[in-house]
Amino acid sequence: MIRTVITGVTGRMGSTLLRLARDAEDLKVVGATQRPGGAAVGLDAGLAARQGALEVQVVDDLGRALDAAKADVVVDFTSAEVSVAHAKACAARGVALVVGSTGFTPESTAALAESAKSIPIVAAPNMSVGVNVVFRMAAELARVLGSGFDVEVMEAHHRLKKDAPSGTALRLAEVLAGALGRTQDDLTFARHGMVGARPAHEIGVQTLRGGDVVGEHTVFFFGEGERIELTHRATSRDQFGLGALRAARWVVGKAPGLYDMADVLGFQRSAS
Numbered sequence: 001m002i003r004t005v006i007t008g009v010t011g012r013m014g015s016t017l018l019r020l021a022r023d024a025e026d027l028k029v030v031g032a033t034q035r036p037g038g039a040a041v042g043l044d045a046g047l048a049a050r051q052g053a054l055e056v057q058v059v060d061d062l063g064r065a066l067d068a069a070k071a072d073v074v075v076d077f078t079s080a081e082v083s084v085a086h087a088k089a090c091a092a093r094g095v096a097l098v099v100g101s102t103g104f105t106p107e108s109t110a111a112l113a114e115s116a117k118s119i120p121i122v123a124a125p126n127m128s129v130g131v132n133v134v135f136r137m138a139a140e141l142a143r144v145l146g147s148g149f150d151v152e153v154m155e156a157h158h159r160l161k162k163d164a165p166s167g168t169a170l171r172l173a174e175v176l177a178g179a180l181g182r183t184q185d186d187l188t189f190a191r192h193g194m195v196g197a198r199p200a201h202e203i204g205v206q207t208l209r210g211g212d213v214v215g216e217h218t219v220f221f222f223g224e225g226e227r228i229e230l231t232h233r234a235t236s237r238d239q240f241g242l243g244a245l246r247a248a249r250w251v252v253g254k255a256p257g258l259y260d261m262a263d264v265l266g267f268q269r270s271a272s
């Protein structure tokens with residue numbers, strides 16, 4: 001049994017993860033957290049996530065949850081800032097970590113990498129198998145099509161999403177830039193006013209927000225007289241959750257390092 005702690009259990013992903021983990025035969029949920037002052041603190045985690053009772057009490061501090069339960073792994077979908085603090089709590093106790101949070105800055109990424117010097121961490125902006133295949137397909141298309149096609153990324157998410165563009169769209173843009181020999185400086189995140197003709201080197205990233213959209217990403221390759229669109233549509237959060245639990249099984253017992261879903265899926269080996 002892999003002893004698992006889920007953070008942010010009343011969140012959209014936290015409650016999804018709790019349901020999927022309790023249904024998994026090889027995982028045991030031994031801890032659950034919510035932010036300090038959250039209404040679920042002190043309640044049964046299953047009931048707090050609007051599911052059946054689990055007999056695990058929600059606590060407001062990951063360190064305390066880890067001290068109370070001998071955990072193998074923490075699965076964390078909260079926010080970048082909170083995930084950095086959670087990584088420190090895991091590093092102090094030698095517990096492996098899976099991070100799905102997005103909105104990382106270069107500073108928070110560096111802080112996560114610091115914790116990954118003492119524990120194995122899988123961090124990925126999108127844990128679905130489909131999206132990770134799309135990353136590879138997008139890079140391949142960009143390489144094959146080359147500079148004759150204008151590349152744009154568009155993402156759509158529900159109205160409650162806090163960060164923009166999505167972590168997935170940012171990763172797509174980085175992957176495309178890498179494949180085309182371009183850099184972060186070539187990414188354009190908004191256009192408004194007299195912006196002039198589109199420079200060939202640009203990679204545009206556009207954000208839509210509304211309703212209950214789970215997550216949609218399209219890469220457009222606009223050519224002369226033709227275009228290619230590569231789209232992934234998530235219609236359920238379960239694929240993110242199942243991917244995260246696959247990462248949780250994989251990461252336990254690995255050497256310290258910062259890993260990606262590509263490592264989990266066997267696409268590459270790139271601990272840093």
Ligand SMILES: NC(=O)C1=CN([C@@H]2O[C@H](COP(=O)(O)OP(=O)(O)OC[C@H]3O[C@@H](n4cnc5c(N)ncnc54)[C@H](OP(=O)(O)O)[C@@H]3O)[C@@H](O)[C@H]2O)C=CC1
Nearest residue numbers: 008010011012013034035077078100101102125126127240
């Ligand atoms: N990698 C992937 O595949 C995916 C990544 N994501 C990312 O995961 C993150 C969460 O998304 P989502 O579930 O939709 O967001 P939610 O806002 O629904 O969930 C986040 C939860 O974390 C809780 N939280 C905040 N601070 C703490 C803390 N200190 N300790 C414990 N819990 C805390 C929040 O509580 P409260 O609301 O009370 O503040 C909330 O319940 C986002 O960054 C999102 O982009 C989402 C889907 C897939």
Ligand SMILES: O=C(O)C1=N[C@H](C(=O)O)C[C@H](O)C1
Nearest residue numbers: 102125126161166167168215
């Ligand atoms: O916040 C979300 O909902 C999602 N966030 C991730 C992102 O920012 O890429 C992944 C997924 O699309 C859902």
